[in-house]
Structures are given as C-alpha cells and as structure tokens.
Amino acid sequence: MEGITAKSVWDAHRFTAQTASDGGKARIPALKVRETSGRTIEIRDNAEKSKVLHKAFFYDPPPDHRVDPNHQYPAPAFRFEEVTDEQICRVAKNLSPYRAPGLNNISNSVLTHCIDLLVKFLGPIYRATFQLNHYPEKWKRFNTAVLRKQGKPDYTIPGAYRPIALLDVLAKLLSACVKETLEYHTDRLKLLPNRQFARPGCTTTDSLHLLVDFVKSAWRRKEEVIAMFMDVKAAFPTTVIPVLIHDMREIRIPQEYTDWILGKMTGRETVISFDDYKSDPIPVRSGLDQGCNLSGFNYRCYNTSQIKGSIRKKSELATNYADNAICATAAKT
Numbered sequence: 001m002e003g004i005t006a007k008s009v010w011d012a013h014r015f016t017a018q019t020a021s022d023g024g025k026a027r028i029p030a031l032k033v034r035e036t037s038g039r040t041i042e043i044r045d046n047a048e049k050s051k052v053l054h055k056a057f058f059y060d061p062p063p064d065h066r067v068d069p070n071h072q073y074p075a076p077a078f079r080f081e082e083v084t085d086e087q088i089c090r091v092a093k094n095l096s097p098y099r100a101p102g103l104n105n106i107s108n109s110v111l112t113h114c115i116d117l118l119v120k121f122l123g124p125i126y127r128a129t130f131q132l133n134h135y136p137e138k139w140k141r142f143n144t145a146v147l148r149k150q151g152k153p154d155y156t157i158p159g160a161y162r163p164i165a166l167l168d169v170l171a172k173l174l175s176a177c178v179k180e181t182l183e184y185h186t187d188r189l190k191l192l193p194n195r196q197f198a199r200p201g202c203t204t205t206d207s208l209h210l211l212v213d214f215v216k217s218a219w220r221r222k223e224e225v226i227a228m229f230m231d232v233k234a235a236f237p238t239t240v241i242p243v244l245i246h247d248m249r250e251i252r253i254p255q256e257y258t259d260w261i262l263g264k265m266t267g268r269e270t271v272i273s274f275d276d277y278k279s280d281p282i283p284v285r286s287g288l289d290q291g292c293n294l295s296g297f298n299y300r301c302y303n304t305s306q307i308k309g310s311i312r313k314k315s316e317l318a319t320n321y322a323d324n325a326i327c328a329t330a331a332k333t
Helices: 009-017 046-057 085-093 108-131 169-188 204-220 241-250 255-265 295-302 304-308
Strands: 031-034 040-043 141-148 161-166 224-231 268-274 282-284 316-321 324-331
Touching: 031 046, 040 046, 046 141, 046 161, 046 268, 046 282, 085 108, 085 169, 108 169, 108 255, 169 255, 169 295, 204 224, 204 316, 204 324, 241 255, 241 295, 295 304, 304 316
Parallel strands: 141 268
Antiparallel strands: 031 040, 141 161, 224 324, 268 282, 316 324
C-alpha cells in the first residue's frame, strides 16, 4: 500500500473492495441460457460454454451499414508516413514488459530488452504490411481470456464475464507505432473535438470539471440545467468497421491508414480461454479488439459525430470519455 501511485490506485481499490476469496481458483460454473422459447437451459460442456461466451462478447455486423460506396471524401489532412526503425525502438522500449502474451507466448519483455536486435527484421515486415496491403493471418488470430466482472451476484449468467483480448505482441507493437503517428497528426491539426477526453493529457476528472463549470455558470445567470448521461453498451464489440473507416476518411485520415486498418480487422479469429480449456478458433466479424493499442484511438474517430452533432450554441455542452457521454443544456426555465 505504501507504494501506490496515481496509476495503481484503482487496482488497489478493486482488490480491497471485492469480497475475500482466492480469485485465482474461481472457475466458470454451468451457464444458464434462456432460449427463444423462454425455457432456461444449463450449459455444462466447455465447448458449448465457449460458444455462449463468444456470443456474449462478440456481435455480428448489422445487415446494412448504410455507408454509401460512392461517397466523396475530402482530401487527406496529412501525408502517409512509413513506420521507421527509430520509432519501432522508441515505442517498444515504452511497452509494459510483463503483460500477458498472445497465442505465440512471446512476452512484451522480449521486445523491450531485445528490440535493438529485432528491429532490422521487424522494420521491413511492418513497412511491407502497408506497401503490399497485406496483414499477416497469424496476427489476426488472438486469445480471448474470460474474466469475472467484480461484484456480480450470479456467475451462471454469461453477462457476468468480460473478455480480454491477448493479441500477438508483434502486431501490438506495429499498432502502437501507427497509433503514435495518427494521434500526433490529429492532435496537431485538431481533427478531433477537443471535448473528447479519452486522449493523452486528459482524464475523466477534466470532463467533470467542465460539466461543473457549465452548471455553475448557468446558475450564475439564473438559468436551469438539464443533463443526460449516456453509456454505450459493449462499445468496442459493437463498433461497425465500415462505419469506422467512413468516419476516419471523413476527418481526413489518409486512405493508406484506413485500408491497413480494414485489412487488420477483416478475417479475425479468436480462441476463448477459461479454466484449463481453450476453444477452437471462432470467427470475429465485427467490433474492435479490447486489448489493441489502436482501439482507443479508433473509437475516438468512431464517436466524433456524437460531439460535433450535439454542439449548437453556447448554452449546450457535449463531451465524452470513451463510451461515456454527457449532453447538457441551459435555459431560463
């Protein structure tokens, strides 16, 4: 407890708030699933459990994403930049070394300690994924670890669990490099709303200060405030990839990046892991990867219209932090 920092205080809170138990021994019991007929059945077989959990974690794309294939996009706001060896080394050394590995069991620590030796091989491979418009199939297959949501009263329900995507570390390093470039240019050119707080240098506290200031300023003018707080259910899994690509092109991100992201998100497969069981690979047809470095930035592009479409005048406030949004308005009555 004496070594807690601002980054680890939430982890400490999670451990102290949960009931006393050996969390490492927790196993998934028989799952209860309600059929369309209304009858509840119990799933005891691990293979069937993995299918039920997959259905709870991942969503099929909508039948019609409603993106016009002939839509005319504005010119890119900046030029495409290749990933450089210097960038790869810098980003690799900043990775958290002891994160759980993906299916190839290569740890981040291999990259943090040996990137000087590996960069001469990784650099050409990373650049080729853009030059050849090809994303390796092995990087599209990942492990989904099933974890309990803390404090749930009933763990026989699939919704009481959450997925953590354990991606290939080589793919994660490339995604981190792309994220660094895209964040730099979008922040430099102010392509994304400044009231999106899920970005470097901004916190949830900043969004709360903004709301408090908006409310108190209205009260000083003798006005009333109405606010609506929204939380997007399953934000990453429900992201529609064609719409994401459309939104990124609309904010003038170069097509080389959006084509690469589309290739990265197409043809994915996951292995569901829980207890001592690993499922066969199951297709993932939509959504963003929970454990990818780039997913947070992609979601900022995806929900940009939520902010831009809500701000009409000074008496209105619209802001969001990832999948949580606040919309408020002030008036005399």
